[in-house]
Amino acid sequence: MLNRRKFITQSALTAGALLLSRQTFAGDEPEALQKLTILHTNDVHSRLEPFPMDGSRNQGLGGVAARAELIAAIRQQEEHVLLLDAGDIFQGTPFFNLYKGEPEMKAMAAMNYDAATMGNHDFDAGLENFATQLQHGKFPLLLCNYDFTNTPMEMKAVPYTIFNKGKLKIGVTGVGIEMKGLVPDRLAGNTLYLDPVQKLNETAALLKKDKGCDMVICLSHLGYKYDGNKVSDQTLAKETAYVDLIIGGHTHTFLDAPVALKNKLGADVLVNQVGWAGINLGRLDFEFTRSKKKNLAKSHSVIIGKKTSE
Amino acid sequence: MRRFMLFSLLFTGAFMVSCHTGYQPRQVQYDGYTITDTAKKSEALTALLRPYADSVNKSMNGVIAIAAMDLEKKQPEGTLGNVLADAMLAMAQEKYHTHIDAAFVNYGGVRLNMIPAGNITLGKIFEVAPFDNAIVLQQISGKTFKLFLDHVAGRGGWPCAGVSFTIKDKKAVDIAVNGQPLDEMAVYTIANNDYIANGGDNCDMLRNLPADNINYLFRDAVIAYFAKQHRAGRKISATIENRVSNAQ
Numbered sequence: 001m002l003n004r005r006k007f008i009t010q011s012a013l014t015a016g017a018l019l020l021s022r023q024t025f026a027g028d029e030p031e032a033l034q035k036l037t038i039l040h041t042n043d044v045h046s047r048l049e050p051f052p053m054d055g056s057r058n059q060g061l062g063g064v065a066a067r068a069e070l071i072a073a074i075r076q077q078e079e080h081v082l083l084l085d086a087g088d089i090f091q092g093t094p095f096f097n098l099y100k101g102e103p104e105m106k107a108m109a110a111m112n113y114d115a116a117t118m119g120n121h122d123f124d125a126g127l128e129n130f131a132t133q134l135q136h137g138k139f140p141l142l143l144c145n146y147d148f149t150n151t152p153m154e155m156k157a158v159p160y161t162i163f164n165k166g167k168l169k170i171g172v173t174g175v176g177i178e179m180k181g182l183v184p185d186r187l188a189g190n191t192l193y194l195d196p197v198q199k200l201n202e203t204a205a206l207l208k209k210d211k212g213c214d215m216v217i218c219l220s221h222l223g224y225k226y227d228g229n230k231v232s233d234q235t236l237a238k239e240t241a242y243v244d245l246i247i248g249g250h251t252h253t254f255l256d257a258p259v260a261l262k263n264k265l266g267a268d269v270l271v272n273q274v275g276w277a278g279i280n281l282g283r284l285d286f287e288f289t290r291s292k293k294k295n296l297a298k299s300h301s302v303i304i305g306k307k308t309s310e
Numbered sequence: 311m312r313r314f315m316l317f318s319l320l321f322t323g324a325f326m327v328s329c330h331t332g333y334q335p336r337q338v339q340y341d342g343y344t345i346t347d348t349a350k351k352s353e354a355l356t357a358l359l360r361p362y363a364d365s366v367n368k369s370m371n372g373v374i375a376i377a378a379m380d381l382e383k384k385q386p387e388g389t390l391g392n393v394l395a396d397a398m399l400a401m402a403q404e405k406y407h408t409h410i411d412a413a414f415v416n417y418g419g420v421r422l423n424m425i426p427a428g429n430i431t432l433g434k435i436f437e438v439a440p441f442d443n444a445i446v447l448q449q450i451s452g453k454t455f456k457l458f459l460d461h462v463a464g465r466g467g468w469p470c471a472g473v474s475f476t477i478k479d480k481k482a483v484d485i486a487v488n489g490q491p492l493d494e495m496a497v498y499t500i501a502n503n504d505y506i507a508n509g510g511d512n513c514d515m516l517r518n519l520p521a522d523n524i525n526y527l528f529r530d531a532v533i534a535y536f537a538k539q540h541r542a543g544r545k546i547s548a549t550i551e552n553r554v555s556n557a558q
Binding site for chain 2: 098
């Protein structure tokens with residue numbers, strides 16, 4: 001076992017070293033190296049202004065005006081950016097009680113959010129209201145496991161969308177949490193919850209194999225991890241294939257670093273989540289290299305190395 | 311704006327089985343930003359928000375009471391939860407004109423971790439209790455009450471008033487209602503919000519029981535209770551009374 005681990009570590013390190021040396025030559029072959037910056041939030045819960053300065057733990061943190069400025073600065077530096085949200089846009093400050101989500105959606109449109117999924121609290125003022133406010137958002141709402149037939153959200157959500165960023169094709173989908181016991185029946189209405197593992201597998205396979213996506217991202221409002229058998233991002237990662245990255249929400253989990261898990265083919269899936277209330281903005285800078293057919297294998301390993309801040 | 315943590319993950323090897331020969335993610339560097347009050351703010355977003363914020367602040371910045379201490383949300387029992395459950399029990403009894411044996415606030419429904427000592431604004435109550443949930447009453451047998459308390463115990467303990475119990479192996483033991491041991495044959499009147507009474511947080515044992523609902527919001531009860539204390543010259547405070555405790 002030890003030998004095997006040592007072998008994996010060494011081969012991974014060698015590959016990492018090769019990668020690093022390759023990086024220095026990347027300028028010579030711009031097509032061979034593609035970059036994508038993913039910025040993400042989850043569970044912002046109507047926190048449009050920073051937490052008030054009242055001595056509480058989060059005082060002064062968050063707020064869309066500062067987040068927008070930061071996002072704009074990153075967009076200035078990076079050519080290819082995707083800005084994503086994993087749901088629970090609504091509920092938590094008086095803004096929502098008074099305006100039912102209109103300023104939240106308008107703020108997201110102003111920041112140029114590229115896509116979002118829906119959280120359980122996005123049902124809170126009714127599906128008709130969510131559908132109305134979503135028009136202000138100007139981004140696609142992604143859900144592959146809710147069937148909204150015969151609800152006000154019918155035709156308003158899509159299972160996935162594909163972004164072309166430079167030479168890259170990025171497929172993004174979303175999964176929502178089971179409503180039973182969480183969303184009142186009168187708010188869920190005719191919405192049907194479908195098995196997220198099955199639907200995500202179908203959607204990710206479609207995106208990777210049929211649509212030729214280089215990467216599949218899942219926006220999830222299932223929650224990071226649970227003690228029992230409840231389906232979570234851990235389950236999604238382990239029981240699916242073809243998903244590269246899960247941007248999570250619901251459990252308000254502040255992850256210090258994205259977590260790498262193995263999918264059912266043994267390949268790495270990254271899971272990240274950045275707490276709640278827009279206190280943090282997550283950032284993942286991916287580098288892609290051209291893949292050759294003969295090199296395709298079922299699994300890869302990941303090295304996690306820590307660097308100090310610039 | 312503080313920039314923290316910069317790590318890198320190196321993807322090595324190839325991983326997908328596909329006829330597609332395109333690009334593969336090989337490496338990812340991650341970074342996280344905490345949005346602080348000293349960060350530069352977008353003028354466009356500030357302008358977009360201003361009309362909404364002006365209106366929100368105008369209606370929400372009024373002080374309705376003063377907290378004598380930091381009121382904290384904690385399990386199995388916290389000072390914030392005790393105050394909220396007391397408010398629910400007292401105001402529901404007043405509005406429904408009836409005796410209520412016990413009142414419960416689901417832990418997940420308390421949306422702030424703390425009300426700090428000092429002025430409590432109306433907006434703060436909206437943040438603690440943002441949901442438009444009504445307080446409803448249900449008549450339940452002692453047997454069903456036990457099932458409900460076991461469920462509450464299994465979830466780590468919820469704010470409650472009128473009842474006390476100990477959590478042992480995720481079940482409720484040593485249950486006392488109004489100071490008397492729970493009688494499984496008796497009928498009790500309990501207050502919950504309509505979300506819980508309708509089976510929210512997987513409270514299936516309450517789901518099909520009839521409920522009285524005069525559409526009196528839990529948040530309105532908290533506002534009324536706090537304002538009442540304030541008018542009487544009292545600051546808001548609470549103590550830990552072992553309403554809910556973990557077995558040693």
